[in-house]
Amino acid sequence: MKIQLTSALNDSHIDANQSNTQRQVAISLSAVTESSAPQSRSLRDRTLPLNLGLILDHSGSMTGKPIKTVKEAAMRLVDGLGASDRLSVVAFDHRAKVIVPNQPVDDIERVKQAIERLKPEGGTSIDEGMKLGIKEVALGKDDRVSQIFLLTDGENEHGDNERCLKLAQVAAEYNITVNTLGFGNHWNQDVLESIADAVGGTLCYIEQPEQALTEFSRLFTRIQSVGLTNAYLCLEFIPEVRLAEFKPVAQVEPETVELNPQQEGNSYIVRLGDLMTDNPRVILVNLYLSQLSPGNQTIGTVQVRYDDPAISQTALLSEKIPLTVEVQGVYEPKVDSNVQKSILTLAKYRQTQLAEAKLNQGDRQGAATLLQTAAKTALQLGDQNAATVLQSNATQLQAGEELTEAQRKKTRIVSKTVLQSDE
Incomplete structure (x- = not known):
């Protein structure tokens, strides 16, 4: 595998008469099969072996259909694993226990039986589940795509949310991606989103129990398309160029995530995590x-550092892509519509975030106005589903009504991504 890397500015023309100019650069990167070395193509085209960890909430609130559907969804994932894959399963209530130690998937029925024996009981301590789950996944991470599915239906009542975020950083250091699945309407969306964002994972919302199968399946399909892992975006600029001081870097596809660049000498390094073959990350x-x-x-360069588990190679480097502009004495704009779309995508997310802040402060009208603005932005993007959700919530707030927990969570999801058509 190799990196496919492209970049574009929202306007590649610069006015030579301006002392200060703002520009946005959209960088697209994904894993692709090398066209050369055809003799190795069959090896490289195969799905990379997975190292999958399930961290499942089985607290008392999961009684009935929730625990039943989660177990069914988990067992379907087991059916999709191959002989070269590894699996571990950790269950948690206010404590955590390993019900399937990290192991090759060579006895599917025994694994299913362990999952089937799960019963709802106790409270909720997400960090205890994370600690044990990360430890198990770390045992099988060499030369594999290491991913965790963390599912919970409740607040971290017996745990420590700050500890959850620290454990997410530990997962990132081990090159483990954590995907979070909020089940029902009583989980903390800030905590689950922060966990997923910290390690390049995905936040999913399972509003009704029957959606568990669909969400597990979507995530599983996605991780099967991972071609390269542990990717870092490396940015280097000439002295006349600097990053914006506030929130300078964000991912806008496949989900919107604020990213934290770290300065190393004249360069900035941004952790991205796993790269997929059919779903580019756009930064x-x-x-x-x-x-x-x-x-x-040439105002700078873009490069990617990454690992290729298929050939047991780490810290590989892509080619450097130059960032170029045309500085004009008589300025004529040259606008890139695709970059403008990325700018709108980030605007939709940030407008919605501001609306949530207003709502938390008790300012319904301010929140409604910002949600309407976000709905208009979504329409500009052609994201009709998001526009409908955002405008409906704005109208409800303007009528003096509260938003339900389900509506708040749906708002967060549509701010970050485009809803699937069946939702």
């Missing part, structure tokens, strides 16, 4: 440029 970078001399100028 938006906000730059400020000082006055530049007229002519074509």
Whole structure:
């Protein structure tokens, strides 16, 4: 596998007469099969072996249909694993226990029986589940795609949310991606989103028990398409270029996530995690440029550092892609519509985040106005589902009504991604 890497500015023309110019750069990256070395193509095209960890809430509130459907969804995942894959399962209430130690998937029925024996009981301590689940997945991470599905239906009443975020950072250091699945309407969306965002994972909302099968299946399909792991975006700029001071880097596809660049010398490093073969990550970078001399100028470079588990190679480097602009004495814009779409995608997310903050402060009208703005942004993007959800919630707030927990959670999901058509 290799990196497919492209970049574009929202406007690649710069006015030479301006002392300060703002630009956004959209960077798209994914894993692709190398066209050369055809003799190795069959090896490289195969699905990378998985190291899957399930961390399942079996607290008392999961009684009835919730625990039944979660067990069914988990057992379907087991059926989809191959002989080269590994699996571990940790169950938690206010404590955590390993019900399937990290192992090759060579006795599917025994694994299913262990999952089937789960019964709802006790309270909820998400961090205890994470601690044990990460420990188990770490045992089988060499030369594999290591992913965790963390499912809970409740607040972390017996645990520590700060500890959850620290454990997410531990997972990132081990090159383990944590995907979070909120079941029902009583889980903490800030905590689950922060866990997933910290390690390049996905936040899923299972509103009704019967949706568990669909969400587990979607996530499983996604992790099967991972081609390269532990990817870092490396940005280097000339002295006349700097990152914006506030929230300068964000992912806008496949989900919107604020990212934290770390400065290393003249470069900035951004952790991305796993790269898929059929779903590019698109990163938006906000730059400020000082006055530049007229002519074509290279203002920086983009490169990716990554691991290739298929050949047991780490810290590989992609080619460097130059970022170029044309500095004009007589300025004429050259706008890139695809980058403009990325800018709107990030705007939808941030407008919705501001609306949530207003709502938490008790400012319903302020929240309604921002949700209407986000709905209009969604329409500009052609995201009709998001526009409908956001406008409906704005109308409800304007009528003096509260939003339900389900509506708040749906708002968060539509701010981050595009809803699937069957939702």
